[in-house]
Amino acid sequence: MNTLIFRTVAPFLTALMLLFSVFVLLRGHNEPGGGFIGGLIAASGMAVYGIARGVSAVRRALFFHPLSIAGAGLLLSTMAGLLSIFFAVPFMTGLWIYPKLFGVEVPLSSVLLFDIGVYLVVLGAITSIALALEEREVE
Amino acid sequence: MADVTALTFLALCLPLAGAVVAPFVIRVFGANGAWLLAIAPLLAFLHFLRFVPVIARGEVVAGGYVWVPSYNLSFSWFLDGLSLAFALLITGIGTLIVLYAGGYLRGHKDQGRFFSFIFLFMGAMLGVVVSDSFLMFFIFWELTSITSFLLIGFDHEREAARRAALQALVVTGGGGLFLLAGLLLLWNMSGVTQMSLLIGSGDVVRESPFYLAALILVLVGAFTKSAQFPFHFWLPNAMEAPTPVSAYLHSATMVKAGVYLLMRLNPIMGATPAWEILLPFFGGLTLVVGAALAIGQTDLKLKLAYTTVSSLGLLVLLVGFGSEYAVEAAALYLVAHSLFKGALFMVAGMIDHETGTRDITGLGGLMRAMPLTLAIALAAAFSMAGLPPFFGFLAKEEIYAALAGGDIRALTFTSITVFGNALMFAVAFVVALKPFLGRPVETLKHPHEAPVLLWLGPAILAVLGLFTAVFSSFTHAALSSPIAAAIRGGPAEIDISLAPHIGLPLALSVLTVLLGIGVYWQFTRARLLMAVLLRSAGRGPDHGFDLAVSGLVRLAGRITRFTQPGRLDIYVTCTFVCVAAILLVPPIVYGELPRLPAWPADVRFHEWAVFLIAAVGLAGVLIARDRLTAIVSLGIQGFAVSIIFLLFGAPDLSFTQFMVETLSVVILALVMTRLRLVSADRRPPGRRIFDGTLALGCGLGFTLLLMRATQMPFNDTLTAFFNTYSKSIAHGANVVNVIIVDFRGTDTLGEIAVVAVAGLAILALIRIRSGTERKLAANDPDSIEAEG
Numbered sequence: 044m045n046t047l048i049f050r051t052v053a054p055f056l057t058a059l060m061l062l063f064s065v066f067v068l069l070r071g072h073n074e075p076g077g078g079f080i081g082g083l084i085a086a087s088g089m090a091v092y093g094i095a096r097g098v099s100a101v102r103r104a105l106f107f108h109p110l111s112i113a114g115a116g117l118l119l120s121t122m123a124g125l126l127s128i129f130f131a132v133p134f135m136t137g138l139w140i141y142p143k144l145f146g147v148e149v150p151l152s153s154v155l156l157f158d159i160g161v162y163l164v165v166l167g168a169i170t171s172i173a174l175a176l177e178e179r180e181v182e
Numbered sequence: 183m184a185d186v187t188a189l190t191f192l193a194l195c196l197p198l199a200g201a202v203v204a205p206f207v208i209r210v211f212g213a214n215g216a217w218l219l220a221i222a223p224l225l226a227f228l229h230f231l232r233f234v235p236v237i238a239r240g241e242v243v244a245g246g247y248v249w250v251p252s253y254n255l256s257f258s259w260f261l262d263g264l265s266l267a268f269a270l271l272i273t274g275i276g277t278l279i280v281l282y283a284g285g286y287l288r289g290h291k292d293q294g295r296f297f298s299f300i301f302l303f304m305g306a307m308l309g310v311v312v313s314d315s316f317l318m319f320f321i322f323w324e325l326t327s328i329t330s331f332l333l334i335g336f337d338h339e340r341e342a343a344r345r346a347a348l349q350a351l352v353v354t355g356g357g358g359l360f361l362l363a364g365l366l367l368l369w370n371m372s373g374v375t376q377m378s379l380l381i382g383s384g385d386v387v388r389e390s391p392f393y394l395a396a397l398i399l400v401l402v403g404a405f406t407k408s409a410q411f412p413f414h415f416w417l418p419n420a421m422e423a424p425t426p427v428s429a430y431l432h433s434a435t436m437v438k439a440g441v442y443l444l445m446r447l448n449p450i451m452g453a454t455p456a457w458e459i460l461l462p463f464f465g466g467l468t469l470v471v472g473a474a475l476a477i478g479q480t481d482l483k484l485k486l487a488y489t490t491v492s493s494l495g496l497l498v499l500l501v502g503f504g505s506e507y508a509v510e511a512a513a514l515y516l517v518a519h520s521l522f523k524g525a526l527f528m529v530a531g532m533i534d535h536e537t538g539t540r541d542i543t544g545l546g547g548l549m550r551a552m553p554l555t556l557a558i559a560l561a562a563a564f565s566m567a568g569l570p571p572f573f574g575f576l577a578k579e580e581i582y583a584a585l586a587g588g589d590i591r592a593l594t595f596t597s598i599t600v601f602g603n604a605l606m607f608a609v610a611f612v613v614a615l616k617p618f619l620g621r622p623v624e625t626l627k628h629p630h631e632a633p634v635l636l637w638l639g640p641a642i643l644a645v646l647g648l649f650t651a652v653f654s655s656f657t658h659a660a661l662s663s664p665i666a667a668a669i670r671g672g673p674a675e676i677d678i679s680l681a682p683h684i685g686l687p688l689a690l691s692v693l694t695v696l697l698g699i700g701v702y703w704q705f706t707r708a709r710l711l712m713a714v715l716l717r718s719a720g721r722g723p724d725h726g727f728d729l730a731v732s733g734l735v736r737l738a739g740r741i742t743r744f745t746q747p748g749r750l751d752i753y754v755t756c757t758f759v760c761v762a763a764i765l766l767v768p769p770i771v772y773g774e775l776p777r778l779p780a781w782p783a784d785v786r787f788h789e790w791a792v793f794l795i796a797a798v799g800l801a802g803v804l805i806a807r808d809r810l811t812a813i814v815s816l817g818i819q820g821f822a823v824s825i826i827f828l829l830f831g832a833p834d835l836s837f838t839q840f841m842v843e844t845l846s847v848v849i850l851a852l853v854m855t856r857l858r859l860v861s862a863d864r865r866p867p868g869r870r871i872f873d874g875t876l877a878l879g880c881g882l883g884f885t886l887l888l889m890r891a892t893q894m895p896f897n898d899t900l901t902a903f904f905n906t907y908s909k910s911i912a913h914g915a916n917v918v919n920v921i922i923v924d925f926r927g928t929d930t931l932g933e934i935a936v937v938a939v940a941g942l943a944i945l946a947l948i949r950i951r952s953g954t955e956r957k958l959a960a961n962d963p964d965s966i967e968a969e970g
Contacts, residue, residue, distance in 0.1 A: 152913070154914075
C-alpha cells in the first residue's frame with residue numbers, strides 16, 4: 044500500500060470523496076443518497092487517507108476525536124427532533140423554511156439537520172474504529 | 183378549587199425543591215441553614231393543616247392533573263383522615279428533623295448532601311400517602327426504599343453501613359416487587375387503578391378466586407417495609423444511619439408505610455378469615471420477638487429499633503384484629519408512637535452527641551449535666567410506657583379495650599400484648615432514665631446540654647404527646663376519629679379521655695405497669711438472660727440474608743462461567759447453529775417450503791456476467807491460501823451483489839452496499855493484521871466439514887426464507903401510502919430516504935445511537951487489548967521507513 048503513486052494521489056482522492064459525500068448527503072431527499080451513505084463515503088475517504096498517510100495525519104485532519112464527531116451528530120439529530128417543541132407539534136415532526144438566498148429559494152428543514160446528524164454519527168463511529176485498529180502497539 | 187389543587191401540588195413538590203437547593207444553602211449558611219431549609223416542610227405542613235376541618239367533617243379532598251391521557255394515567259391524590267394524618271406527621275416531624283439534623287451533623291462535610299437525601303425521602307413518602315393511582319403509589323413506594331438506601335449508607339466509608347443499606351434495599355425493594363404483583367392482581371380483579379375507587383369495590387375483591395394470592399403478595403410488600411417477622415432484621419441494621427434518619431425514616435414514617443398500606447386496604451381486603459388470621463399472627467409474633475430482642479441490647483438506638491419493630495407488630499395486630507375498637511386503637515397508637523418514638527430517638531442521638539457513646543453500660547449520672555434532655559426523655563418515655571397523662575396512655579387503654587374478651591383468641595392476643603407492652607415499658611425507662619441516674623460515668627466527651635437545634639425537635643414532640651392527651655376531645659375530632667373512619671371505611675367516633683374509667687382495660691394497664699417495673703428492676707439480669715437465650719437460638723434471619731446473597735453471587739458466577747467460557751469460536755458456532763435451526767426447522771416441520779421458481783427465460787448477458795463475478799468471488803474465498811485473499815474475494819462477491827441491486831432498481835441499497843463492502847474489507851483486513859493470527863487456516867478436517875455444513879445450512883435457510891417471502895401475496899398498502907405522501911407531506915422525492923429521516927425518524931435516531939455506542943464499545947475493546955500503559959504508535963508509513 045505504501046507506493047509513491049498511492050501516497051501522492053490519496054489526499055486528492057480523499058478530498059474528492061469528502062466533497063462527494065456532502066453532495067450525496069444533500070441530494071438525499073430527492074435523489075438516491077442521504078446521510079447514511081454520505082457518512083460511509085466520508086469514512087471510506089478517511090480510511091484511504093489513513094492507509095496512505097498514517098493515523099496521526101487523519102487525526103490532525105479531523106481535528107476533533109472521531110467519537111466526539113459521532114456524539115455531536117447524535118446530539119444534532121436529537122435536537123433536530125426536539126425543535127418541534129417550540130412549535131407545539133409532536134417529536135420529530137419535519138419543519139420547513141424557504142429562505143431566498145441570492146434569489147434562489149432554498150428549502151431548509153429540521154429533517155436536513157437530522158440527516159446531517161446521521162452523517163456525522165456514521166463518519167465518526169466508523170472512522171474511530173478504523174483508526175483505533177490502524178494504530179499499532181509500541182513493542 | 184383550582185388554586186387548592188395547584189397549592190397541594192406545590193406542597194407535594196416543596197420537599198423535592200428543598201432537595202435541590204439544600205447543598206447550596208448549607209454551603210452558604212453552614213449548619214444554621216437548617217432554619218432556612220425547615221421552611222419548606224413547614225409550609226407544606228401548614229398547607230395540609232388547612233384541610234383538617236374539611237376532613238374532620240368526613241369529606242375527602244381529591245385533586246390532580248392528567249398525565250398521559252392515552253394510557254388513562256393521571257398524577258392524582260386524595261386525602262382522607264388516614265392520608266392527611268400521615269401527611270401531617272411526615273411534614274411536621276420532617277420540619278423538626280431538619281432542624282435536628284442541622285445541629286446533629288453540624289460541620290459534617292456532606293451535610294448538604296444529607297439534607298438533599300432527607301428532602302428526597304420526604305417527597306417520596308408524601309407521595310406514598312397521598313397517591314390515588316396504583317402506579318404513582320408504587321413508584322413513590324420504591325422511591326422511599328431507594329432514598330432509605332442512600333440515607334442508611336450515608337456514611338459510605340464504613341462497610342457495616344454499606345451492608346445495612348444494601349440489605350434494607352434488597353428486603354424492602356424485593357418486597358416492593360411482590361407488592362407490584364399484588365396491585366396488578368387487585369387491578370385485574372376490580373378493574374380500577376385508583377385507591378379511592380377501589381374502596382368501593384371491596385366485595386368484588388373479597389369474592390374473587392385470586393383474593394388469597396393478592397393478599398399474600400400485598401402482605402409480603404407491607405411486611406418487608408414495616409419490618410414484620412421474619413423480615414424484621416433489616417430495621418435494627420438500618421441504625422447504621424445517622425440518628426436523624428433513624429428517628430425520621432425508621433421509626434416515625436417510612437417503616438409505617440407498610441402499616442399505612444394495610445390500613446388503606448382494610449376496608450377492601452379486611453374482614454376475611456385470612457386477613458384476621460395472618461395479620462394478628464405475624465403482628466403478635468413480631469410484637470413479642472421485637473420486645474424480647476430489645477431487652478437483650480445494650481446500644482440505645484438498637485434498643486429503640488427493636489421496640490419499633492415491636493410497635494409495628496402491635497399496629498399490624500390491631501389492624502388485623504377486626505373489631506371497631508381495634509381500628510380506633512390502631513389510629514391512636516399510630517399517632518402516639520410517631521410522637522414518642524421520634525422524640526426518644528432524638529434523645530438517644532443527643533446523648534450520643536454529647537457523650538460520644540450510646541452504650542447503656544457506659545452511661546450514667548447525666549442528670550446534672552443534661553436536665554432538659556432528661557425532661558424530654560421522661561415525657562416521651564411516659565407516653566411510650568402508656569402512663570397518664572400522655573397520649574400513649576389513651577392508646578394503650580383503647581388497645582386493651584379492643585382486645586380484651588372472653589374467647590380464646592382474645593385471651594391469647596391480650597396476654598401477648600400485655601407481655602409486649604410490659605417489656606416496652608421497661609425498655610422505655612432503661613433508655614430514658616438509666617443514663618441519667620446513678621454516679622456520673624467517665625465518657626469520651628464532657629457532657630453538657632445540647633444546643634437548641636438539637637433539643638427543639640424532641641421537646642416539641644414530647645410536649646405534643648402531653649397536649650394531645652389533655653385536649654383529647656379536640657385531638658379525636660381533628661385527627662384520630664378521621665383516621666379510624668378511613669381505616670374502617672365507615673364513620674368512627676373515638677371518645678376516650680384522661681378521665682378515670684375503672685374497668686378491665688385499667689386493670690390490664692396496672693398489670694402491664696407492674697410487670698414492666700419488675701423487668702426494669704431486674705434489668706441487667708433480664709438483659710443477660712436474653713443474650714444467653716439469643717446465643718442458644720443460633721443465627722437468625724440476618725445470617726440467612728448473608729447466605730442468600732453469597733449463594734446468589736456464586737450461582738451467578740457459575741452460570742456465567744458456563745455460558746461465557748470466553749472462546750469466540752464457541753460463541754460464533756452457537757449463534758450460527760441457532761440461525762440455521764430457526765430458518766430451517768419451522769418451514770420443514772410445518773411444510774411451508776417455497777415452490778421452486780421457474781427458471782428466468784430472458785437473462786441478459788451482462789446479468790450473467792455479474793452472477794459469474796459473484797460466483798468467482800465465492801470460489802476465491804474457498805480456495806484462498808491466506809486470510810487476506812479470502813477477505814478480498816469476499817469483497818468481490820459483495821460488489822457483485824451491489825451491482826445486482828443496482829440492476830434491479832434499488833440504487834440506494836446498492837450505494838450503501840458498495841460502501842459497506844469497501845469498509846468491511848478495510849476493517850476486516852485491519853483486524854486481521856492486528857490480531858496477528860496465523861495467516862493460513864489450520865482447522866482439522868472434521869472441523870472444516872462441520873463448519874462448512876453449518877455455513878451451507880445458514881445460506882440455504884436464508885435462500886428459502888427470501889424465496890418464500892417473495893412468493894407471498896404482496897400487500898402494497900404501505901408502498902401506496904409512502905408514494906402518495908412522500909412528496910406532499912415530507913417534501914421529498916426519494917421515498918427510501920424520506921422514510922429513514924422523516925416517517926420513521928425516531929427509529930433512525932435509535933439506530934444511530936446504537937452506531938455511536940457500538941463505536942465507543944469497539945474502541946474500548948481495542949484499547950483494553952492494547953492495555954493502558956503501553957503507548958500506541960501512529961502507524962505512520964514515514965516512521966516505518968525511518969525504523970526500517
